[in-house]
Amino acid sequence: SYVLTQPPSVSVAPGKTASITCGGDNIGDKSVHWYQQKSGQAPVLVILYDSDRPSGIPERVSGSNSGNTATLTISGVEAGDEADYYCQLWDSTSDHWVFGGGTKLTVL
Amino acid sequence: QVQLVESGGGVVQPGRSLRLSCTASGITFSYYGMHWVRQAPGKGLEWVAAIWSDGSKKFYADSLKGRFTISRDNSKNRLYLQMNSLRVEDTGVYYCARRDRVLIDYWGQGTLVTVSS
Numbered sequence: 001s002y003v004l005t006q007p008p009s010v011s012v013a014p015g016k017t018a019s020i021t022c023g024g025d026n027i028g029d030k031s032v033h034w035y036q037q038k039s040g041q042a043p044v045l046v047i048l049y050d051s052d053r054p055s056g057i058p059e060r061v062s063g064s065n066s067g068n069t070a071t072l073t074i075s076g077v078e079a080g081d082e083a084d085y086y087c088q089l090w091d092s093t094s095d096h097w098v099f100g101g102g103t104k105l106t107v108l
Numbered sequence: 109q110v111q112l113v114e115s116g117g118g119v120v121q122p123g124r125s126l127r128l129s130c131t132a133s134g135i136t137f138s139y140y141g142m143h144w145v146r147q148a149p150g151k152g153l154e155w156v157a158a159i160w161s162d163g164s165k166k167f168y169a170d171s172l173k174g175r176f177t178i179s180r181d182n183s184k185n186r187l188y189l190q191m192n193s194l195r196v197e198d199t200g201v202y203y204c205a206r207r208d209r210v211l212i213d214y215w216g217q218g219t220l221v222t223v224s225s
Binding site for chain 2: 001035043044045101
């Protein structure tokens with residue numbers, strides 16, 4: 001089945017830009033969604049269909065997807081952005097929903 | 109306001125069964141497909157199963173090997189997960205979640221299942 005690969009951790013200083021990648025075979029041909037999960041809480045959708053933001057998600061959160069890599073970008077990082085982030089897609093060949101392994105974003 | 113509330117978690121011995129429930133409110137439940145997603149302690153999210161809005165189609169993660177069954181009762185706004193032959197590695201928080209085509213747009217707060225002798 002389809003595999004999504006994320007780095008286990010990313011660290012960034014406050015006010016800087018964090019980029020979290022999600023790798024997969026020709027992932028640019030698929031729609032990728034991103035979820036934020038803060039400690040002890042349920043996940044929250046932060047990016048849908050590669051680059052769209054649900055209502056309530058700030059403009060400094062953005063996404064892109066091309067080739068073999070999808071990327072979640074958070075600019076002007078704040079302490080409140082510290083969380084685990086997961087990419088997800090639907091694999092049409094298997095009718096399975098697939099999650100990446102997750103990336104822990106640490107704000108230094 | 110969409111609310112998904114899971115129940116039925118607890119401590120169970122290996123090899124035993126458990127049924128989880130999820131009660132939905134704030135939505136027309138019968139319009140939406142639903143998922144179960146789990147998370148082992150300190151680990152990432154793992155998709156478990158999905159069911160179509162009318163219950164006509166069901167999909168499962170390959171790792172479950174037929175031990176789990178997803179079902180729903182639209183008259184009661186409830187989603188279920190029947191878990192049989194439980195293993196220690198099934199321990200984790202189980203989330204009920206609403207399907208929006210190819211993504212998940214709402215999540216419950218989860219119910220903890222602990223499989224231990």
